[in-house]
Amino acid sequence: MIKASIVLALVGLGVLAASVSGTVAVPFYLPLSTLVLAGIMYIGRSIPKFLRIFLVMLSATHLVLVALILGSRVGLITGDYTGYVPPPSAALGATAFGALIFGLAFVPVVRTICRIADRYLESQADSVIRIPFIGLVRAREGTIGTWMIGILIAMNLAQVALAVRFNFYFRDLFNALENKDATAFWYQLFIIFAPLAAVHVVIALTEVLLQNVLLIRWRAYLNTYYVGEWLGNGAHYRMQLLGRGADNPDQRISEDLRKFVESTYSLSVGLMNQAATLVSFVAILWTISAGFTFPGTNVEVPGLLVWVCAGYAILGTWLTHLIGRPLIGLNFEQERVEANYRFSLARLREYTEQVALLSGEPAEREGLAHRFSQIVDNYMRIIIRLIKLNTFTLSYSQANVVVPYILTAPYYFIGKISLGQMQQVVGAFSRVESALTYFITIYTTLADYKAVLDRLTTFEGAIASAQRVGGESKLAITEAAGRELRLKNLDVRLPDGSALLHTDALTFRPGERTLMTGPSGSGKSTLFRAIAGIWPFGEGEVLVPEGQTMMLLPQRPYIPIGTLRDAVTYPGKAETYTDAQIAEALRAAKLPQIAERLDEERAWAQTLSLGEQQRLAVARALLAKPDWLFLDEATAALDEPTEAEIYRIIKEQLPQTTVVSIGHRSTLAAYHDRRIDMKKTESGLSTPVDLRQAVPAE
Numbered sequence: 225m226i227k228a229s230i231v232l233a234l235v236g237l238g239v240l241a242a243s244v245s246g247t248v249a250v251p252f253y254l255p256l257s258t259l260v261l262a263g264i265m266y267i268g269r270s271i272p273k274f275l276r277i278f279l280v281m282l283s284a285t286h287l288v289l290v291a292l293i294l295g296s297r298v299g300l301i302t303g304d305y306t307g308y309v310p311p312p313s314a315a316l317g318a319t320a321f322g323a324l325i326f327g328l329a330f331v332p333v334v335r336t337i338c339r340i341a342d343r344y345l346e347s348q349a350d351s352v353i354r355i356p357f358i359g360l361v362r363a364r365e366g367t368i369g370t371w372m373i374g375i376l377i378a379m380n381l382a383q384v385a386l387a388v389r390f391n392f393y394f395r396d397l398f399n400a401l402e403n404k405d406a407t408a409f410w411y412q413l414f415i416i417f418a419p420l421a422a423v424h425v426v427i428a429l430t431e432v433l434l435q436n437v438l439l440i441r442w443r444a445y446l447n448t449y450y451v452g453e454w455l456g457n458g459a460h461y462r463m464q465l466l467g468r469g470a471d472n473p474d475q476r477i478s479e480d481l482r483k484f485v486e487s488t489y490s491l492s493v494g495l496m497n498q499a500a501t502l503v504s505f506v507a508i509l510w511t512i513s514a515g516f517t518f519p520g521t522n523v524e525v526p527g528l529l530v531w532v533c534a535g536y537a538i539l540g541t542w543l544t545h546l547i548g549r550p551l552i553g554l555n556f557e558q559e560r561v562e563a564n565y566r567f568s569l570a571r572l573r574e575y576t577e578q579v580a581l582l583s584g585e586p587a588e589r590e591g592l593a594h595r596f597s598q599i600v601d602n603y604m605r606i607i608i609r610l611i612k613l614n615t616f617t618l619s620y621s622q623a624n625v626v627v628p629y630i631l632t633a634p635y636y637f638i639g640k641i642s643l644g645q646m647q648q649v650v651g652a653f654s655r656v657e658s659a660l661t662y663f664i665t666i667y668t669t670l671a672d673y674k675a676v677l678d679r680l681t682t683f684e685g686a687i688a689s690a691q692r693v694g695g696e697s698k699l700a701i702t703e704a705a706g707r708e709l710r711l712k713n714l715d716v717r718l719p720d721g722s723a724l725l726h727t728d729a730l731t732f733r734p735g736e737r738t739l740m741t742g743p744s745g746s747g748k749s750t751l752f753r754a755i756a757g758i759w760p761f762g763e764g765e766v767l768v769p770e771g772q773t774m775m776l777l778p779q780r781p782y783i784p785i786g787t788l789r790d791a792v793t794y795p796g797k798a799e800t801y802t803d804a805q806i807a808e809a810l811r812a813a814k815l816p817q818i819a820e821r822l823d824e825e826r827a828w829a830q831t832l833s834l835g836e837q838q839r840l841a842v843a844r845a846l847l848a849k850p851d852w853l854f855l856d857e858a859t860a861a862l863d864e865p866t867e868a869e870i871y872r873i874i875k876e877q878l879p880q881t882t883v884v885s886i887g888h889r890s891t892l893a894a895y896h897d898r899r900i901d902m903k904k905t906e907s908g909l910s911t912p913v914d915l916r917q918a919v920p921a922e
């Protein structure tokens with residue numbers, strides 16, 4: 225950026241010297257604007273990278289314009305460039321854009337956009353990209369993204385330049401027709417138009433390809449980043465514990481990130497494109513309006529066509545807004561009723577068994593029909609409103625075709641402008657009109673975009689506070705020498721800070737099977753969570769034996785979507801075990817009926833009964849062979865003989881594993897050597913009482 229600003233400043237100084245000395249007849253404001261741009265680039269070197277790309281590309285475009293103008297002045301580029309690259313508007317436009325981009329860096333909402341966008345653009349991750357005709361190129365992902373955005377901006381500006389050139393082509397073509405000059409006509413058609421049209425097609429196609437590659441790479445990077453942050457250090461679990469600010473993380477990661485990337489790109493590059501179009505074509509309208517008088521008077525109005533066009537665009541947009549405004553509310557309502565309907569269907573799918581048992585199908589059908597009728601009703605209102613709106617917009621766009629003729633015909637008939645210039649006005653008028661309309665109507669898109677930004681920001685905030693709670697937790701999990709697991713001065717609290725349980729000291733010895741009992745809600749599961757290191761609320765020390773592995777089986781195990789093999793080996797990799805080992809573990813866990821179906825992919829959590837799911841989790845433990853196995857009512861859904869068999873298998877197949885169980889059944893005591901009872905004091909605080917000996921089975 226510093227180098228680029230120095231180059232720009234040197235060019236500016238050189239052209240200024242040439243202009244002052246009279247070597248080249250260049251108006252002095254052109255090098256002055258180059259110098260101002262160089263200054264903006266220099267002081268803007270610390271603004272977000274996303275904005276810097278626009279600043280650098282703008283300066284590069286400005287240099288191209290300077291080169292074109294200089295070239296035409298020294299006779300390098302020949303041709304009729306009257307009004308083609310109008311120096312005052314190019315200089316003014318570029319400087320104003322530069323200042324605007326710099327100023328945007330201080331607008332809070334733009335800073336938020338840039339902060340999220342820059343995560344990608346500043347990424348240091350090594351990556352590769354396949355470039356046609358060059359092959360695979362290795363670079364940092366951020367560098368790849370930066371170049372892609374830069375090239376896309378250049379392509380957009382090149383499209384604007386081409387549009388301007390086409391506008392002049394139409395002038396020359398129609399002038400040739402007016403003058404019945406066949407040579408000039410064919411020249412314009414084949415020598416000027418054909419190559420330009422080919423360039424236009426190539427740029428447009430490349431742009432589509434590049435834009436889509438950029439958007440998917442950008443989204444992929446942000447997706448990995450946000451998923452990583454969400455899952456990092458158990459933030460996802462703590463966010464749920466804290467329960468604030470981050471509903472539907474799934475929507476934020478899948479929908480909002482996609483919308484963010486698409487809208488950030490289309491709004492920023494689109495705005496730049498439309499602004500460049502506006503400046504370029506306003507200049508054409510302004511130049512052609514020279515000497516135009518207000519109809520019926522002798523009063524000359526500078527840039528008359530520009531003012532008429534602006535007034536026309538504002539009137540059109542205002543009427544569109546008046547007629548179309550109810551659509552905003554109607555579309556919002558449509559999303560709401562669609563979401564309600566989707567939710568009812570998803571809920572029905574979840575509770576299908578319960579509905580079937582209650583024979584609730586007729587009630588469900590009625591409920592669904594009612595919700596769907598809301599969709600239809602609102603949709604009809606949207607259609608009626610759209611018809612009203614389209615009646616206006618279609619008439620307006622038809623009027624667009626004739627208005628420029630009505631405006632210019634009087635001047636043509638009195639010989640003030642040529643037929644070619646009249647054609648030029650027709651083209652420029654529609655460009656200026658649509659650019660102005662774009663600026664005026666963009667606010668509805670912006671409102672949606674702002675909502676996306678807000679959702680991503682609150683999501684980030686919730687992740688950050690979850691990470692903070694984890695980082696600041698006074699509940700320390702420390703690896704210590706020795707083979708015992710010890711709790712020292714442990715206070716476990718609830719998320720709101722109230723005390724749940726306390727123990728001065730509690731030791732779990734290796735090889736000793738412990739059963740933890742106590743009233744429901746006394747904090748047994750929460751103590752397990754604290755030992756597993758996922759519960760951040762509380763103070764004290766949990767000393768876990770160094771280098772030893774732990775596994776905790778909850779009452780309702782998690783079964784991922786995928787094959788049975790993936791479900792059994794979760795969270796490890798399926799390749800770690802042979803099929804024979806996995807099948808053997810399933811058989812040992814009393815699931816012989818599914819041991820041969822390892823490749824089967826289905827929603828296992830919905831297919832297997834709770835008792836079967838618990839046995840699948842035991843199979844997981846048999847494969848993983850942890851040093852410590854915590855069973856939190858992990859066999860509660862089994863019948864007593866099967867539960868006994870499972871405990872026997874665990875003891876037999878995992879002789880090195882220390883088992884600590886939570887359970888309410890008295891029969892469990894038989895499989896344990898020691899019992900700890902969670903007693904609740906009158907103040908509500910629980911404390912584990914060591915009963916040393918397990919209560920013998922009745």
Ligand SMILES: Nc1ncnc2c1ncn2[C@@H]1O[C@H](COP(=O)(O)OP(=O)(O)OP(=O)(O)O)[C@@H](O)[C@H]1O
Pocket residue numbers: 465718719724742743744745746747748749750751
């Ligand atoms: N995320 C949470 N937010 C607020 N309170 C919680 C949370 N998790 C647990 N609790 C509360 O902590 C207390 C202890 O819960 P815990 O699940 O540890 O009890 P438990 O002894 O295992 O009970 P049970 O025998 O019924 O499984 C309960 O009052 C519960 O409501």
